[in-house]
Amino acid sequence: MSERPAIEFPSDFLWGVSTSSYQIEGAAREDGRGPSIWDTRCLMKDRVANGDTGDVACDHYHRYAGDIGLMKELGVGAYRFSVAWPRVLPAGKGAVNEAGLAFYDRLVDGVLEAGIEPWLCLYHWDLPQALDDLGGWTARDSAGWFADYTALVARRLGDRVKRWATFNEFGVFTMFGYAIDWAAPGITDRTAHLQAIHHVNLAHGDAVAVLRATVKDASIGAVHNVQPVVPESDTAENRRAAALLDEHWNLAFPDPQLRGHYPPLTAEAIAPHVRAGDMARICQPIDWFGLNHYGPIFARADPKMTWGYAWGSAPPEMPSTDIGWSIHPDAFRDTLVTVSHRYGLPVFVTENGCGGNDAPGPDGTVDDTGRIAFLDTYIRSMREAMDLGADVRGYFVWSLLDNFEWGSGYGNRFGIVYVDFATQRRIPKTSARWFEAVARTGRVSGEVRRLSG
Ligand code: FCB
Numbered sequence: 001m002s003e004r005p006a007i008e009f010p011s012d013f014l015w016g017v018s019t020s021s022y023q024i025e026g027a028a029r030e031d032g033r034g035p036s037i038w039d040t041r042c043l044m045k046d047r048v049a050n051g052d053t054g055d056v057a058c059d060h061y062h063r064y065a066g067d068i069g070l071m072k073e074l075g076v077g078a079y080r081f082s083v084a085w086p087r088v089l090p091a092g093k094g095a096v097n098e099a100g101l102a103f104y105d106r107l108v109d110g111v112l113e114a115g116i117e118p119w120l121c122l123y124h125w126d127l128p129q130a131l132d133d134l135g136g137w138t139a140r141d142s143a144g145w146f147a148d149y150t151a152l153v154a155r156r157l158g159d160r161v162k163r164w165a166t167f168n169e170f171g172v173f174t175m176f177g178y179a180i181d182w183a184a185p186g187i188t189d190r191t192a193h194l195q196a197i198h199h200v201n202l203a204h205g206d207a208v209a210v211l212r213a214t215v216k217d218a219s220i221g222a223v224h225n226v227q228p229v230v231p232e233s234d235t236a237e238n239r240r241a242a243a244l245l246d247e248h249w250n251l252a253f254p255d256p257q258l259r260g261h262y263p264p265l266t267a268e269a270i271a272p273h274v275r276a277g278d279m280a281r282i283c284q285p286i287d288w289f290g291l292n293h294y295g296p297i298f299a300r301a302d303p304k305m306t307w308g309y310a311w312g313s314a315p316p317e318m319p320s321t322d323i324g325w326s327i328h329p330d331a332f333r334d335t336l337v338t339v340s341h342r343y344g345l346p347v348f349v350t351e352n353g354c355g356g357n358d359a360p361g362p363d364g365t366v367d368d369t370g371r372i373a374f375l376d377t378y379i380r381s382m383r384e385a386m387d388l389g390a391d392v393r394g395y396f397v398w399s400l401l402d403n404f405e406w407g408s409g410y411g412n413r414f415g416i417v418y419v420d421f422a423t424q425r426r427i428p429k430t431s432a433r434w435f436e437a438v439a440r441t442g443r444v445s446g447e448v449r450r451l452s453g
Contacts, residue, residue: 004376007383014117014394015439017071017416018351020124020168023403024086028182031099034090034127037177037184038144038406047186052409052427058401059424064107064245068427070116070417071400074432075440079116080350080396081107081126082168085149091144092128097261104351108160120157121165121223122150122207125173125183127398132185134268136172137196137203146203150210158215165290165350166204166211168254169225176202179248179306182342182407188306190269197266198253200271201282206258206283222257223290223350226250226295226339228331237301241243241309248307254289256282258343272279288393289343292351293335295326306400318375323355323412328373329381336385336392346393353398355405355412375431391444392418397435401426 022038042053071079085092087100102134111118116148123146127136130147154241178193187193204222211218228247231238244265251263260283262270300312309341314320332352340347354374360366379395386392402415410421416432418424438444 002448004380006446009383009442012393012444013442014077014348015435015442016076016080016119016396017074017400018080018206018393018396018398019060019403020082020121021084021087021399022057022124022126023399023405024058024060024062024067024401025054026054026086028053029054030061031103032091032101033084033099034074034086034097035129036086037129037132038126040132041184041186042108042128043185046179048407049409049411054404056403056421058419058421060401061103063424065110066398067400068110068114068116069105070426070428071111071116073428074416074436076117077117078163078250078394078396078398079111080119080165082120082121082126083153084124086126086128086130088152090130092131093148096152099371100319101152104153104157108157108332111194112160117163118161119163119165120153120161121154121168122146124164124168127184136185137178137199138187138192138414140195140199142199143202143206143287147206147210150207151214154211154214154218158211158218160215162215162219164211164215164220165217166207166220166222167200167362168223168350169292170197170200170204170222171286175248180311193248194266194270195273198270198278199242201253202278204253205282205284212284219287219313221288221290221345221348222248222253222288223292224254224339225256225292225337225351227293227295228335229299230265230296230297231273232300233416234401235301238299238312240299244307245297245309247338249297254339254343258283258286258289258345259321287344289339289345289347290350290372291336291339291347293349294352295328295333296331297326304412306335318433321354322357322370323408327357327377329377329453332378333381333385333388336390337388338383340392342388346391348396349382350396351394351398352395353416355414356400357411358413358418359421360418360427364427366427368429368431370417371429371431372414372434375435376444379438383444403409 302310
């Protein structure tokens with residue numbers, strides 16, 4: 001044990017948990033859901049660890065009521081989830097799947113009954129496969145497809161859901177899906193990547209306009225993953241690689257959406273895809289900035305890669321989580337300050353958390369003191385950022401449940417609740433109890449258990 005001073009948050013500070021549709025729902029072929037690009041990717045060789053798929057995941061589609069019960073026990077004020085586009089529009093457009101919409105009705109009603117505010121994200125990476133067959137985000141029509149999907153969901157749930165996010169981590173799914181083959185659809189092509197960036201920006205802007213027109217009192221945001229990009233070593237090549245990676249990852253979405261222009265390197269390359277009027281369509285007023293943050297990333301020049309940048313390694317002395325992600329709470333503090341000043345919006349931390357290889361001990365409990373130490377340190381850095389003037393209004397842990405962690409399959413566990421995937425049994429980890437105390441009191445106590453226990 002070690003002692004640190006207790007810290008307090010404002011009484012209206014929002015504490016929540018985050019999940020996403022493909023990572024938890026399962027029921028991939030049930031009640032009329034259409035295939036998504038992640039269903040397709042899971043069938044491809046060597047794309048997902050152990051050949052894992054989201055077919056069953058946490059079976060949340062059937063167990064949502066119990067999962068809402070868990071959240072109620074945690075005392076959280078908000079639940080951020082996403083709607084699976086192919087569950088409500090199996091072919092992405094056209095015929096509506098009533099059973100899919102009915103699921104989100106039940107979910108939202110249950111969350112509200114539990115006294116928890118629903119935060120709905122429209123896109124957490126599960127694009128309908130039928131739309132990918134038409135070019136996916138490389139097609140300019142994708143903005144219209146997304147606007148129509150947004151209108152459908154907004155008309156159905158907008159009477160009860162007031163917090164809306166358009167996309168989750170624009171920079172991540174466009175880079176990994178269209179430039180580096182780490183996510184669906186796994187294309188590696190400069191033009192495709194630039195088209196995806198621009199069309200997703202258009203889709204965001206059009207969706208904001210639809211939400212404003214459809215949802216009374218909507219509070220609209222977008223979720224960006226912002227992580228400082230550091231050259232792996234200080235060479236001119238690595239610095240150039242880092243500058244471009246930084247634009248594609250951190251700036252190519254919030255800058256046009258909130259400042260009306262692309263960052264310089266991107267602006268030049270993307271110009272052939274930009275038409276008159278596009279920038280005004282993209283730059284719509286929104287109400288909050290959703291920030292996902294895990295740690296800094298390291299860039300290295302590699303001429304074999306699509307853009308000449310590759311993921312580099314962290315310095316060996318930098319601490320990391322059990323799954324190898326860098327731990328650098330000061331980078332979180334600095335990012336919060338920078339984002340708050342650069343975009344001038346209230347910031348909600350919509351994801352932060354720690355991946356591990358948790359397993360129940362002999363007594364059946366899951367004692368994840370490493371995760372508690374991580375959350376404690378990061379939440380303290382958030383408080384520091386607020387003291388430095390960052391306008392931070394809430395914090396959502398990623399994630400409520402262990403779940404399908406994309407290319408890592410079920411191997412990386414981010415939940416504060418353990419899931420035994422063989423039985424679907426849920427076991428709140430020690431961190432769930434720790435977070436409950438934070439959520440209920442708005443206070444992080446001074447008692448910190450060390451990583452090693
Ligand atoms: C983020 C994703 C989320 C989850 C966490 C660990 O990049 O938004 O779905 O995979 O990382």
